[in-house]
């Protein structure tokens with residue numbers, strides 16, 4: 627999570643800065659009317675829904691995936707390398723259908739040149755379309771002498787959720803059943819959180835590098851990898867109690883609405899714990915202004931974005947109190963349930 631940059635609707639911003647218009651011959655209208663809008667997700671029958679939720683393992687999410695991430699892990703630190711290797715190992719353990727890559731690069735930062743590495747996991751890379759889930763794996767660097775910053779919500783919980791979701795869904799098992807040639811991809815990056823001032827030249831290193839690389843990597847039918855991304859779902863700052871999450875983009879509003887509907891359905895079925903209202907997290911309403919984050923380099927290249935970030939940010943944001951103790955486990959597990967059903971329906975897994 628970063629500074630609040632925009633509270634205006636994105637449309638005005640896009641028009642002023644020409645976002646989405648930098649893709650040469652590909653008209654923006656074509657990009658935004660691509661399959662994320664025409665794809666029709668079907669609601670899972672209740673028996674399938676319950677069976678899928680059974681595949682989630684709250685202890686695995688917390689003990690196996692989340693706790694190893696709760697170390698100081700700014701880029702270049704031993705903790706960062708350890709976390710990156712942990713993610714890589716867990717993603718490789720998903721099975722042979724997954725291609726796991728470390729995307730290493732160096733970039734010039736205000737502190738001098740630094741080495742970075744993103745982790746990219748793609749199931750069936752040859753599939754024509756991808757649903758891409760993303761979060762940052764590093765923690766923000768604070769000046770020497772500052773208390774340790776563990777970034778439990780920022781973004782250890784999102785990383786653990788991404789691991790648990792693919793593990794529970796095991797989309798590989800459903801290879802023959804995935805509809806419309808869609809597959810799943812997960813991106814974990816080192817963003818390097820604004821060592822000095824947040825700004826376009828000192829932020830989002832991993833996302834900027836990866837967006838550029840994917841734009842230059844050929845894919846099917848004369849397209850690039852970035853054009854294969856049907857929708858890009860960014861998770862950030864999740865794990866505190868009862869986050870208020872809003873829709874940020876008109877072109878993904880129907881998908882945001884599905885999250886809201888799934889939340890309501892699970893609530894009515896009694897499948898969410900410590901969940902006060904039918905719709906506690908995914909608040910319907912007109913698109914809220916964009917919040918600057920790692921999706922920006924993808925947004926600028928015309929990729930439809932679903933940005934799952936609470937507004938306001940958690941109270942512990944960028945403080946030493948962003949720790950495991952201040953997480954709200956029922957919220958984390960509820961989010962894992964809602965997102966599991968969302969992904970299963972999007973991917974057509976039954």
Ligand SMILES: [Zn+2]
Nearest residue numbers: 627628766780
């Ligand atoms: Zn942050």
